[in-house]
Amino acid sequence: MKYEDELIIGKLKELIDKEGPGYLTENSYSVYKELTDIDYNNTIIASAILMLLVSGKWDSVKHKDDCDELSQSIRLDCCFNKRMSDRLANIIHMLYSQSNRSEWDAKKQQGLEQFMTQVHAFRWEGYAAWEISDGHVDCYYDADIKLKPLDEARKNKDLVKMLKKNPFLSADEIYKFYDKELDRYLNKEFEEYCTCDDYYEPCADDFEIGYYVDDWCKKYGFVKISCEGEGNEGEFVSRFRDRYR
Numbered sequence: 001m002k003y004e005d006e007l008i009i010g011k012l013k014e015l016i017d018k019e020g021p022g023y024l025t026e027n028s029y030s031v032y033k034e035l036t037d038i039d040y041n042n043t044i045i046a047s048a049i050l051m052l053l054v055s056g057k058w059d060s061v062k063h064k065d066d067c068d069e070l071s072q073s074i075r076l077d078c079c080f081n082k083r084m085s086d087r088l089a090n091i092i093h094m095l096y097s098q099s100n101r102s103e104w105d106a107k108k109q110q111g112l113e114q115f116m117t118q119v120h121a122f123r124w125e126g127y128a129a130w131e132i133s134d135g136h137v138d139c140y141y142d143a144d145i146k147l148k149p150l151d152e153a154r155k156n157k158d159l160v161k162m163l164k165k166n167p168f169l170s171a172d173e174i175y176k177f178y179d180k181e182l183d184r185y186l187n188k189e190f191e192e193y194c195t196c197d198d199y200y201e202p203c204a205d206d207f208e209i210g211y212y213v214d215d216w217c218k219k220y221g222f223v224k225i226s227c228e229g230e231g232n233e234g235e236f237v238s239r240f241r242d243r244y245r
Contacts, residue, residue, distance in 0.1 A: 005087065007038050008045065009094050020166030021104060028053040048084055049091070058092075067093045107168050112154060114171040119148045119225055122179055124186050126231075128194035130202050135238040139194045139204040143229025145182070145213055152221025153178075178220065185216050204231030 011034055015023055024031050028050055035046035052058050057077045064070040071089035074080060080088065126141035153159075159177060163169055189212045194202040209229045217224050 002087075004039060004042055004045070005091055008035055008042065008049075009091055011035060011038055012091075012095050013100060016104065017107075017168065020168050022165065025053055025056075025058055045084075045087065045091075048080065048088055052078055052088060062092050062096050064093075104168075109163070109167055111168065111170040111172075111174055112163060115174045116149050116151075116154060118171065119146055120175055120178070121146050122182055124183060124229070126186055126190040126207075128191045130194050130233075132198060133239075135236055137201050137236050138234040139190075139202055139231065140233070141190055141204050141207055141209065141229060141231035143186075143209050143213075143227065145227045145229075146225040147213075147217060147222040148225055149178075150221045150223055154221075156220060178222075181220065182213075182216055186212060201233065201236070204233050207231050 012024065012031070015031060015034065019027075031053065032046050032050040035042050035049065052061075052074065055078055057074070061070055061073050061077075064073065067086075067089050070093060071082070071085045074088050075082060075085035078085075122145040124141075124143045124145060126139075126143075128139045130137045130139060159174065162177065186209075190207060193207050194204065196202075210224075210227050213224055213227045216222075
């Protein structure tokens with residue numbers, strides 16, 4: 001096998017390992033760019049792989065176990081000469097070897113299962129501004145939160161979509177998804193709490209962080225292990241302070 005083809009197979013496997021089994025056909029041009037970035041001399045074979053990916057034939061031929069049959073199918077479907085179809089067949093055959101397939105099968109949902117067994121620490125830093133006609137007060141809240149996922153957490157519709165697209169998502173990537181969801185929820189609630197009254201300045205430390213974390217947990221399928229935080233406000237900043245100095 002050509003050394004260039006070994007690099008190509010390595011790069012294609014790397015992309016599947018990271019982005020999931022459907023990445024190659026769903027992001028054909030990105031794959032082409034990745035292959036040409038390895039070595040500009042790969043342009044011809046990278047272009048042939050791109051053509052095979054966008055033709056829709058990649059998924060129909062990738063599991064053919066006989067290399068000659070695979071080459072013939074590529075040649076008939078995509079009109080490559082025998083030399084090119086043999087080369088493509090060998091790349092695909094090696095990429096989808098039994099050992100690689102077994103590795104990918106074992107890796108599916110592995111990150112999710114790891115995530116489900118862990119207690120996760122979240123750090124939330126909230127900010128909101130209470131504003132009236134003549135000035136504003138900045139409000140802050142910092143919290144350290146520990147949560148453990150329940151079985152319901154794996155059923156979140158957005159997470160299900162992510163795992164359908166890439167079943168190889170790591171536990172860390174799933175954590176980041178939930179961290180973003182928790183951050184968005186608490187930011188919204190803190191903003192509403194601080195700005196709900198036009199006549200009285202809010203006391204950020206009275207924000208009931210435990211209540212809102214419990215509410216989020218009910219919606220997303222977690223149980224609260226611990227939640228500690230404190231809030232504070234800056235001084236009132238007048239809009240007219242600088243005007244009369």
